[in-house]
Amino acid sequence: MNDSQTIRAAAIQISPVLFSRDGTTEKVLQAIAKAAKAGVQLIVFPETFIPYYPYFSFVQPPVLMGQEHMRLYEEAVTVPGPVVDAVSRAARSYAMVVVLGVNERDHGSLYNTQLIFDADGTLLLKRRKITPTYHERMVWGQGDGSGLRVVETAVGKLGALACWEHYNPLARFALMAQHEQIHCAQFPGSLVGQIFADQIEVTIRHHALEAGCFVVNATGWLSPEQVGQITTDEKLQRVLSGGCNTAIIGPEGNHLCPPITEGEGMAIADLNFSLITKRKRMMDCVGHYSRPELLQLQVNLEAQTVMAESPDSNFLMAEIPLDPSLQPTP
Template identity: 75%
Template sequence: MAEMKRFVRAAAAQIAPDLDSADGTLARVLEAIRDAARQGVQLIVFPETFVPYYPYFSFIQPPVLQGPAHLLLMERAPTVPGPLTDAVAAAAREAGMVVVLGLNERDHGSLYNTQLIFDADGQLLLKRRKITPTYHERMVWGQGDGSGLTAVDTRVGRVGALACWEHYNPLARYALMAEHEEIHCAQFPGSLVGPIFAEQMGVTIRHHALESGCFVVNATGWLHEAQIRAITPDEKLQGALRGGCHTAIVSPEGKYLAEPLTEGEGLVIADLDMALISKRKRMMDSVGHYARPELLSLAIRREATATTRAWGDAAPASPAAASSPATEPSVDPLRRAA
């Protein structure tokens, strides 16, 4: 008997944060979930560090002047778990929707670029942190670890996520390919650098879809002109905060399933025909019949990092990867033989 077709309706959100209030941005998240639910959406992806907002100030201010803006971001940043995650979990549960949210996570005296995946029943399945903040971001966020380089089983399928230029780390992407992600959720800040950033983003997400044989749902942020002027009154610097938006959904064959959104706010919505994954991988499976593990393989250190450990204790389990089985780092077979 032929296998029944399975479709997933996905949405990528391109919306502006509230630069004055974390609660205001959260309200925008909850409203977008309700709006998407009315349109039958089963999976929604929000932009990179959307709550309370991406640190746009760090792109245009020298580090010596960033102190006040950085402290304000720390003050507004949520903890995980906390009231914010409770509210998003409740909204996901009410809508029966998988939610992928980017936020600035405060962990005591540090901030992290964090991605959360909530299942349709509201359960927080994954908390991962961007492994290497990019360029100016290194003055704002700490580094993540390998515990979040995994895909998780959700109501819509096997879902993985990376943030922004993590997509230029081929080994990070391969780690998720090896986890057999079916839907890859990408997040970018938007409103940076201009059209060239948007063009590069389009190339990047389409390449990952083709190489991984999965769907890519990519969300980028948006800033209104008044918000750009609020971030900086310098007209020369304001140009660096425009453009760079390319919210889109791509099939495993590298095709756009809806017109990408490059200006303004809105939801990009498409129906994902999950049969296209097998259609693509039948010809090219990067982690299966097209791989050559005896020649090329990836070693991943999956345990969470910690600043302290009691002598003799095993490495602490990662709250972010509680739903994933622990795996030992790969060992080079030639080194083992030696």
């Protein structure tokens, strides 16, 4: 990527079609087509947008959420699978890099997964949230370090984290150390209220400043009718509001377009890569401002598995001579 090049990015604030993988996927495809008409080259969708974020787990006790958890299993995305194929075709058709959050089903487990598609439709990265937060631990399994990677795309070097992974400074530093140019952040939205929106603001602007990169952040949104579908308890409905802050931040920590804090919409901005060098000239946390002889990060980037083949699957037990005193008497 030429440091003087400019690309156009979009962060999408959008509501899912609750309880429908196919319906929400169709909204993704429509948003990609609409963004293409605006000249967008990179589009970022909210956290676990397909089929929908598991809001039920925030308002229901574990003993009561079995039915909704099972419904999420039924509507979850498999990788590879039809949803991946459809988004891949759209990315290729519009020559657009797509960052999409999904609930991924891998046999008997669900994961909070981020997918990065290149402009030719190639799935470059499938990463799983390394530590689900609080109520999410009843829904999703844990990811591993194989997803803490920056990938080279048609629009530059991309890294991605979901929600409170941004409060893990070592996870963020792992991406910074790989010189990400655009950081793609995803949050659920319509959760906890204004304080959550304020926290998102602080989080994404700080990462842009510290990493010297662009941050494209997408949050979801629920309509009042959808909140009523999730819970009829008016007290609980109040916690399924606010918390939306879809924004694009420059390397100097400034908004590059007006943020979206309510309703559906598309935040669009042009990213001029010369601003990265301008920021890092002053402070490069993984370059001239680092002190590797004092502070270093060690990270395991290997994918983990529950079963690994022995290096020598045909090994023989070693013959250990017995103590002569224990030999039977002839």
